[in-house]
Amino acid sequence: MNQNFFHLHLVSDGDEEGLHAAGQALAKLYPQVSIIEHIHPLVRTPDRFRELGAALEREPGMVLYRIADPAIANRVERKCRTLRCPSLSLLKLNSSAGAPEPQSAYGEMINLHLQRRPRAAFRVTATALAVILAIAAVWILSAEALRPRLASFPAAAAAVTATPIERDRAETAARVGLVRGDLWAEYAMTLVPQLPQEIIKGGTIGGHLAELSGKGAERAAGLSPHDSRIWLLLAAVASQLDRTGRESEGALGMSYYTGPNELALIPLRLSIATRSSAIGDPDFQLLVAQEIRTVLTRKPDLKPWILVAYRNASPEGRSFLEMTVGALDPALLATLRASSPAK
Numbered sequence: 001m002n003q004n005f006f007h008l009h010l011v012s013d014g015d016e017e018g019l020h021a022a023g024q025a026l027a028k029l030y031p032q033v034s035i036i037e038h039i040h041p042l043v044r045t046p047d048r049f050r051e052l053g054a055a056l057e058r059e060p061g062m063v064l065y066r067i068a069d070p071a072i073a074n075r076v077e078r079k080c081r082t083l084r085c086p087s088l089s090l091l092k093l094n095s096s097a098g099a100p101e102p103q104s105a106y107g108e109m110i111n112l113h114l115q116r117r118p119r120a121a122f123r124v125t126a127t128a129l130a131v132i133l134a135i136a137a138v139w140i141l142s143a144e145a146l147r148p149r150l151a152s153f154p155a156a157a158a159a160v161t162a163t164p165i166e167r168d169r170a171e172t173a174a175r176v177g178l179v180r181g182d183l184w185a186e187y188a189m190t191l192v193p194q195l196p197q198e199i200i201k202g203g204t205i206g207g208h209l210a211e212l213s214g215k216g217a218e219r220a221a222g223l224s225p226h227d228s229r230i231w232l233l234l235a236a237v238a239s240q241l242d243r244t245g246r247e248s249e250g251a252l253g254m255s256y257y258t259g260p261n262e263l264a265l266i267p268l269r270l271s272i273a274t275r276s277s278a279i280g281d282p283d284f285q286l287l288v289a290q291e292i293r294t295v296l297t298r299k300p301d302l303k304p305w306i307l308v309a310y311r312n313a314s315p316e317g318r319s320f321l322e323m324t325v326g327a328l329d330p331a332l333l334a335t336l337r338a339s340s341p342a343k
Contacts, residue, residue, distance in 0.1 A: 007061030008035045013044040063087040146173035162190040181224025188216030202312035228259025249278040256287040267305040274309045274317030296328045310336045
């Protein structure tokens with residue numbers, strides 16, 4: 001709303017004579033201010049006073065009044081103070097000796113009114129923002145209070161099982177969070193908590209819960225595409241639902257692209273990659289080779305996971321591991337070849 005626009009209420013206990021002149025004088029003194037006049041004559045009965053009060057509540061603004069009865073004039077002033085409407089008596093303005101010029105008095109009222117309006121707008125805006133922040137805080141805290149305290153995916157043995165209560169809480173938290181991919185990922189993980197361990201051991205899972213977990217992981221990936229853990233979860237579920245490994249290729253690649261240096265993902269990601277048909281892709285091989293190089297040069301304590309992946313890998317995956325490891329660590333290559341592949 002334009003802050004140079006306001007309502008002017010002209011009040012009298014007699015007829016309208018002279019009220020228009022006061023409004024016109026105000027408009028001429030300040031032509032840059034747009035004024036809407038409201039004439040209220042014969043304000044000398046309770047009914048007329050209630051009508052005036054209702055008009056001020058509907059359209060608050062400045063009040064110029066000409067009322068001879070001091071009791072009625074005081075009621076008008078009290079009403080104006082209650083509604084925070086500037087008021088000025090035309091009788092006092094004309095009769096007080098040494099009073100300021102009309103232009104000065106009108107100007108003070110206009111400036112006061114125009115200053116109050118932005119303050120009121122600021123208060124409304126601040127209140128609206130506070131309400132929005134409060135709603136957002138309740139939304140975030142509600143989801144956090146509902147989510148179960150489970151080990152972060154893909155923790156190895158910290159969360160082998162998830163109780164039905166934890167599963168229900170994870171689902172409720174995800175539905176409350178709605179657009180939070182991490183909560184949907186947690187819900188998907190509670191459906192198949194044994195998934196990382198089974199993949200690393202070379203086992204399989206399936207059934208209705210795995211399908212539900214896949215749908216939850218897909219939703220999580222769509223909401224949080226930056227999170228490499230979620231892409232790995234989606235690849236892990238897809239690798240179980242499609243034993244050829246083709247369905248997991250895209251999600252597994254995204255896990256590498258979004259988190260190439262996530263050390264916590266290496267054991268599970270390496271196991272899935274070496275069992276996937278994507279291991280024959282030269283571009284994909286570069287991603288896996290970089291991860292193996294990281295293990296051999298920076299995190300030698302993760303070398304046993306290369307051995308685990310080798311035992312459960314496909315023939316093509318084992319060939320790739322032998323080629324990559326042999327170029328960097330011949331001793332580990334000998335250990336790989338001496339190990340017994342999973343049957």
